[in-house]
Every structure is written in structure tokens, then in C-alpha cells.
Amino acid sequence: MTADAQRRRAFWQILLFTAGLLVLTVISAGSVYLVNKARDDSKWVVHTIEAENQINALLLEIRRAESAARGYLLTQGEDFKADHDKAVAAVIPALDKLTRLIGDNPAQRENIEKLSASIETRLGQFVREMDFIRRGEREKAAALVREIASTDATAAIAKVATGMIQEEERLFRLRTVNSDRSQTLAASMTGIGSGLVVLLALISIWLVRHSVRARDDAEARLRDANVNLEAVVDERTADLREANNEIQRFAYIVSHDLRSPLVNIMGFTSELEELGGDIFRRIGGLTHVPADGPPPSTGEIALEGPDKQLSADFAEALGFIKSSIAKMDRLISAILNLTREGRREFQPEKIDTRELIEAIVSTLAHQAAEAQAEIHVAPLPNLVSDRLALEQIFSNLIDNGIKYLKPGVPGEIRIRGRTKLGYAIFEISDNGRGIDPKDHQRIFDLFRRAGTQDKPGQGIGLAHVRALVRRLGGTMSVSSELNTGSTFTITLPITWNASNRNADQ
Amino acid sequence: MTQPVSIIMIEDDEGHARLIERNIRRSGVNNEIISFANGTDAMKHLFGPDGSGLVQKGNALLILLDLNLPDMTGIDILKQIKENKYLKASPVVVLTTTDDSQEIKRCYELGCNVYITKPVNYENFANAIRQLGLFFSVIQVPPAAP
Numbered sequence: 222m223t224a225d226a227q228r229r230r231a232f233w234q235i236l237l238f239t240a241g242l243l244v245l246t247v248i249s250a251g252s253v254y255l256v257n258k259a260r261d262d263s264k265w266v267v268h269t270i271e272a273e274n275q276i277n278a279l280l281l282e283i284r285r286a287e288s289a290a291r292g293y294l295l296t297q298g299e300d301f302k303a304d305h306d307k308a309v310a311a312v313i314p315a316l317d318k319l320t321r322l323i324g325d326n327p328a329q330r331e332n333i334e335k336l337s338a339s340i341e342t343r344l345g346q347f348v349r350e351m352d353f354i355r356r357g358e359r360e361k362a363a364a365l366v367r368e369i370a371s372t373d374a375t376a377a378i379a380k381v382a383t384g385m386i387q388e389e390e391r392l393f394r395l396r397t398v399n400s401d402r403s404q405t406l407a408a409s410m411t412g413i414g415s416g417l418v419v420l421l422a423l424i425s426i427w428l429v430r431h432s433v434r435a436r437d438d439a440e441a442r443l444r445d446a447n448v449n450l451e452a453v454v455d456e457r458t459a460d461l462r463e464a465n466n467e468i469q470r471f472a473y474i475v476s477h478d479l480r481s482p483l484v485n486i487m488g489f490t491s492e493l494e495e496l497g498g499d500i501f502r503r504i505g506g507l508t509h510v511p512a513d514g515p516p517p518s519t520g521e522i523a524l525e526g527p528d529k530q531l532s533a534d535f536a537e538a539l540g541f542i543k544s545s546i547a548k549m550d551r552l553i554s555a556i557l558n559l560t561r562e563g564r565r566e567f568q569p570e571k572i573d574t575r576e577l578i579e580a581i582v583s584t585l586a587h588q589a590a591e592a593q594a595e596i597h598v599a600p601l602p603n604l605v606s607d608r609l610a611l612e613q614i615f616s617n618l619i620d621n622g623i624k625y626l627k628p629g630v631p632g633e634i635r636i637r638g639r640t641k642l643g644y645a646i647f648e649i650s651d652n653g654r655g656i657d658p659k660d661h662q663r664i665f666d667l668f669r670r671a672g673t674q675d676k677p678g679q680g681i682g683l684a685h686v687r688a689l690v691r692r693l694g695g696t697m698s699v700s701s702e703l704n705t706g707s708t709f710t711i712t713l714p715i716t717w718n719a720s721n722r723n724a725d726q
Numbered sequence: 727m728t729q730p731v732s733i734i735m736i737e738d739d740e741g742h743a744r745l746i747e748r749n750i751r752r753s754g755v756n757n758e759i760i761s762f763a764n765g766t767d768a769m770k771h772l773f774g775p776d777g778s779g780l781v782q783k784g785n786a787l788l789i790l791l792d793l794n795l796p797d798m799t800g801i802d803i804l805k806q807i808k809e810n811k812y813l814k815a816s817p818v819v820v821l822t823t824t825d826d827s828q829e830i831k832r833c834y835e836l837g838c839n840v841y842i843t844k845p846v847n848y849e850n851f852a853n854a855i856r857q858l859g860l861f862f863s864v865i866q867v868p869p870a871a872p
Binding site (some may be wrong): 561 | 739845847848849
């Protein structure tokens, strides 16, 4: 999966999440609003019903007062009078309550004013009617009742009340419809919102599953790659081992076969030298032949003039040939020794490093005394490693330290050690002539040396030491400046594992 | 010594052969030296046409052997000599450029009597061969098994 696709997927997920959140917010806000509206609408519906009830209640009180008054007129029963008074007393509060209830509606307010006027007129008529009855003028009261029945007041009350009830019924229908619509709206909004949320959730789940599958695929690929990598590394290691072995064999065979002709060159050069000696002796004998006797057969005969020059040239040429052969032989031997070291199997054993180095120091004590050098050995970590290899490493380095001191300055060579993460780190430092930083790599190369060439050597020691350190699974480095001494640092595993390098030998 | 000892020299390098012969002569050994430049010819001479070694029956031999031969390794020749009932008593001197300790050990295990490394330094080389010559002059070589 490319990084681009990953970014795109993440972007979509965030977008979906945001959309879901937005939808939820809108639904919540909408629902709150609609529910509130529905509640308001319902309240208005209830209000309308209350108002209608109140109108009816008012009418009922008036009718009650009317019928009680008639009953009183007919029977003069005190019960009817009390009933009438109670009903009349209830009319005004009922009217007030109705006024309060429909105070919000201007049309109804007009109606109520008319109604109040009519009710006041009617109440006045009730008072007069009751007065007549109380004074016993029943005819007058009956006439009044008849007159009232024919007047507008009652009809007006009935008419206004009917109008008001109709108005309230109209409002009731309107508000019911409103309320229903609000409720439907709220329900459908919630429904649609929920549907949207579920849809978004489904898309999210699909995306998550998709990315989980992609991750699993990537993991599987990674595992495969790891396995492949290991196989490749093994293969390469085997190849390298094979190549290394081939180089070793090659070096061994070449150096070995080079020796054979060298034996001849050296042998016949020596033969030539002897022959030359014989020839010049003969020449000398011939030139010094006495006139009266045989030439002297033994003893050195001094040559003269050009003969002496010839003999000297001959000897010089042979000398160069022989010294070159000797040098070539040393180089070939060095290569042979190195390849042999490379083939030797290491025998890991427990080694008291300090003891090992003290032993090396004591074998080098003579050279050290000659060079006026002191060797200090600090406490050192012990190792499990190959004893011979360690001896060669340390004796080469200490020997170098003694060999390359600054002339005229008493030498000081220090050997220190410490451990770190399973490795032992040794430092061999001196106060000698030092090594120019540009030569730091070169000194580890075979047959290469650096600095003033005033000491015998083949340029093999450090190459050999580094090869050994590497075979022991370690590393080595040098830090040095000209005239300030050198420090060679060797890092070796504390426990050398025989399986890692011996196997390829 | 009823029978003169013949020295069989198996050495592919003519120069080496010449130097060896010269230095053996210088040490005063005058025995016959038969030299071979390759393994096949030497084997033919030692073991005869039938390969049984019967041809050398009753001959006193001393064998000088180089390990690096063009057609076979000296180790093989050494092994066959020491496995042959007519030849196994003959002393074998391995004279070669190899100074590998493994090789030396192997030669002695196979029954080589002396192992000499040819030094490049001619003084040492000549010395070694002359001493070998002295060794030849005093050694009692048994005749090959009758």
C-alpha cells in the first residue's frame, strides 16, 4: 500500500467521522427544537380546550342561576335562592378566568367584552327579578322573566358564547394540525438522522475492516520479506565464506608455487657466485703467471685494474639479486603464514588476560630495557578466547610500541582494559613517535608501513593483528597524531563463540 | 653392503634436481641417481609394468620425493610405496617446498622417513642436502623384500 493511499484513507475516515458528528449535532438540535415546538403546540391545544371548557362552564353557571331563579319564583324555596346566589357568585370569577384564558386572542377579547356586557345586563335583571320575588311581587317577577326571555341579553349571551366556542374549535383544529405536524416532523427528523448515522457507521466499519485487511496483508508481506532477507543473508554469507576460502587457497597455492622457482634462482645464483669466484681466480692466476713456473693454484690473488672492476661489478650484481630474492622469500613466507593463521582452528579457553600480558611483557623485557621503556599493565578483564591468537595480537602491539618510540625520550607503554555490553575493550597506548592520521588506514594493509623507515620490518604485524581480531569477532582501531604517541583500541567479545567463524574454515 | 644403493629422485623441477644432485655429489656420495621429472614415469620404474613392484625385488633403494608433481601428488606415491610389500622397507625422504605442519604430519603418518623443506636460502639448502648425503652414506638400506 502506498503512503498516498494511506493518507487518502485517513482523510476519508476523518471526513466520515466529522460528517457523522455533524449529522448527530443537527439531529439533536432539530429534535430539541421540534420537541419544544410540539410541546408548545400541545400546550396551545390544551389551552384552547380549557378556554372552551371555561366558556361552557360560564354558560352553565348562568343557566344554573337562571333555572334556580325560576325555581325560586315558583316555590319561594330558600334552597333555590341559595343555589341561585351561589351560581351568580360563581359567574363573575368564571368570567374573569375566561378573560384571562383568552386574553391572547384579540378577536375573542372583543367577544368577551360583548359577553361581559350581556352578562352584566343579565345579572342586573337577576337582581331585579330576585328583588321582586323577595318583596312578594310574583307577577312582576314573572312578567320580568317573560320580558327577559324575549330580550336580546340571553340570546346575545348564547350567540356570543356559540361564536366563541366556534372560534375556539377553529383554533383547536388549527393547533391540533400544527401539533401533529410538529410531532411528525420531529419523528421523521429523528428517523432520518438515525438512518444517516447508521449509514455512516456502516461506511466507517467497512473502511476500518478494509484497512485492517490491508494491514494484515502488509504484515504478511513483511514477514515474507523478513524470511527472504534471512535466506538472502545466509546465501550471501555462504558466498562470502566461499570467496574467502578461495582467496585463502589461492594465496596459499600462489605463494607456495612461487617458492619453487625462487629456490632455483637462489640456488643457481649461489652457484654462479662460486663460478664467478673460480673464473676471477683463474683470470688472476693467468695475469700473474710467473714466467718460470706453474701459476699458484691456491690463495687469493689480487686482481688489478679493469679485472678488479669487473669482479666488483659481478659481485655487486649478484648481491642485488640475492638481497631481492631474500626479500621476496620473506614476503612469500609472510603470505603463507597469514593464510596458515587463517586456516588454524581457534581453541577457546578461559584466559587470565593480565597473566598473559605479563608473560608477553617479560619476554619483551630485554627490548624494553634497551629502549628505556616502561610497560604498565592495568587490571584487565578476562576472556574466553584463543590463547595463541591473543598472544600474537598483544605481543605484536606491545612490540610495535617499544619499536617505534621517540628517540631520546623514555618510553611509556600502558595497557588498559574495560568491559562494555559483552565486549572487552583493550587500549595499548604509547608516548612514541605517533602515526600521521592519513596513514591510519595504510598501516593495517599488508606490506605497508608508515613514517620514518629506520626499523626492520615487513609491514605484516598490524595486518596480521587485524586479521586475528576480526576472526575473533572483534574490531580494532587506532587514534594517533604525529609525535604524540598512539593508542590502539581492540574490542573483543568476552566469550568467543566457536560456531560463528570456525565453521567456515 | 652387498649391493649398491640406487637413489631414485622424483622431482619435476629440473633446476631443483640439478641442485640436489650436485650437493649430494659434493657430500661425497657417489651412488647411482636415477631421476624422474613426473610421477607416472617414476611409478612405472618403481612398480614395473604390472604395477606389483616385483621388478625392484632384491634392489636396495632410497627414494627422494617431491610432493608437488605435475601429474600426481607425492603423497599418493608415498602411500603406494609404503603399501607395497617389495618397496615399503625402502627409506623415503620427502624433499619439498611445503613447510605446512599438517602436510608434514601427514607424510610421517604415511611412513615417510625424513621430511626436509627446501629453504630458499641456498646456504641452508646446500647444507641440508649435504647432511642428507652424509645420512645416505651411513644409513643401512635394506634390499627390497626378496
